[in-house]
Amino acid sequence: MQAVKPTIVDKSAHAEFLDKVVAANLDPADPWVRDYVSMSWERARPYFMAKGLPAPGSRVLEFGCNLGASSIMLASMGGEVTAIDINPDYVDIARANARAHGVPEHVEFLHVADTRKLPFADNAFDLVVCNSVLEYVHDDHLDSVLGEIDRVLKAGGILFVLGTSSGLWPREVHSRAWLVNYLPRTLDPIIRKMSPDFMRGLSPWRLLRRLERYENLDRSDGDNSLLAAKRQITPPRKYALLRLFRVASLALGTSLGLLLPSITVALKKPQPSGLAKRVT
Template identity: 30%
Template sequence: MSWTEIKSAYAPLAKAASDGAPLAPHWDAFRTVVRKYESTPPYHLAALLKRLDDLRGDRDRSSIAILDQGCGGGLTLLFLAASGYTDIRGVDVHDSNCERWNALTRDCLGHPEDRFFVYDGRTLPFASQSIDLLISQEVLEHVHDDVLDTYYSEGARVLKPGGRALHSVPHRLVPYDSHTQTWFLHWLLPRRAWLRVLKALGRSNETAEHGLFLRWPGTHKSLLRRHFGTYRDVTSERLTGLIEMSYYDGNIGLRRRIGGLCRVPVVGAAFTAILSRLMMTDTVAQKTTDG
C-alpha cells in the first residue's frame, strides 16, 4: 500500500501549496513517508529509480537534472525530490500547479529560480543539453499531430549527450482505452466513427474529443530513432514485475493473472513477448544524435 500512503501524504502538501500556507511541515511529512519506502518503492516507480541510479553512477542524487515533459500534478517529480533527486523541472500546457510547486522548490529545495513552467507544447524553456533524464508518462496520446515531431525534437534538444529519455505511451494496439473505459472500439473504427460511437454510448468526454490520439507504437519508435538515436523497448520488464496492484484501476484480478503468467518459466517468456505488444509501451532512449 506504499503508493496509497504516499498519495495521502501528498494531498495536504498540495492543499497547503494551493492555499499559500506554510509548506515545510507538510513537505517534511511527505518526505518521511517517501523515504519509509526507499527499499520497497511503489512498483510503477521502481524501474524509474533504478534507471536513475544507473545513470548517476558515483554522482550525488541531487546532481542529476530531471525534466518531466508533461508533469500534470507534479507528484512524480515531488516523489523523486523527496528521494534525494532534488534537481527537478516540470512543464505542462495547463497552469494549475506551477505557481504552488515553484513556491515549494524555492522554500523547501532552495532553488531561487522557477522550476515548473506552463508552455505552449512546442518550445521547452530550458537550455540545450541541460537535462540528464527526461520523463514522459502517458502524455504523448494527448499531443496533437501538428506538434508531435516538435515534442520529440525539443526533448532531444535539452537532453545531454548520453542522457536518457523514458517514455510510457498508450497506443492503438492496447485493447482497453482507460480514458473512455471501452474495449476494442479504437481497434475497429477510424477516429471520427469511434468518437460518434463513444457519444452514443455516453462514454465521450472532452479528452476523447479534443485531446486523445491513439497512434501505432511504430510512430513513437520511429520518432525516437529520428531525434534521440537509440532506444530499447522495456515493456516486458513492467509485465514480469506486475505484482503490486493496490493503485490500479480496473480489473485487478486480470492484472494479477497476467503478471503470474509472465513469470512462468519458458512459457512466460513467450507470453510476455506477445502481450507486450498489446500493452502501453515503455521505452528508454539514449541521446546519441547531435542537437
C-alpha cells in the first residue's frame, strides 16, 4: 500500500465517530480529537519513516491506541495493525475513526481490560508501538505489561516507544507540573486525591532493565535516524540543541531519545541464541 496521508473518506462513519466522541464526553473540537490523525501523520510518522517502519504487510501491535490516530497512520503506511486499549469507549471510537479514514480492513481494534495478559500468541507481532502510553500504565503493572509485550513480539522484532513522558526531567510533559517526578511514590495516593490528573513520567532505565537483552537501535545507529526525524519536525535552534545533546548521549554511552523529556527509543528483541547487545 502506498503511504498516502489518511483523510476522511467515509462521511457517515465520521458522523458516527463524532457521535461516539460526544457520548464519551470528549470535545469534538479539541485538536487531540479533531486533528489527531493529521497530527500523528505530521509529528509521529517521521520517526517511523526514518527507521523504515512498519515493513509493508508486517504485523503491528499498537498498545494503548486511544482514538486510533497512530493505528490509522501505521495502517496507511502499510502495516497490518492490531490495536488495543483498556478503555472500551476509546476502542469503539477508534473503530469508527478507522472506517472514516478508509483503513478498517488494515486495523483491528480490541478492548483489553487488563493488559497484564494480552490475548495474542507468542511471537505474534513484528513491531509493537507504545506511543505516549507506558507512563499511564500503573506502576505495579508495568513489569507484567512489558513482559507480555516481550512475549508477543517476535525474536528480531522491534518495540518502538515514543512520545513517552520521561521521569528524569523536572517538569512532567503532560501535566506540565514541576518536580512531581522526584516526589516519593508513597505520597501518590495523597497527591492523587488533591489532583486527579496527577501523573509521573516513566524512568527510561526501568524500561531498559526490564528488557535487558534488547538492542537499542538508536544507540547502534549513533542516533542518526532519530535526528533525521527530529530535523523534519523541530525548529532549527532546537535541532541544534538536540545535536549537542547527542554528544552527551554518546559520551554517556546511551541514546539521545532516552535523555529527552519525551522518551523515544527503538529496541530490538534478541534472537533466542542471544548474542544481542545489552541496552545502555
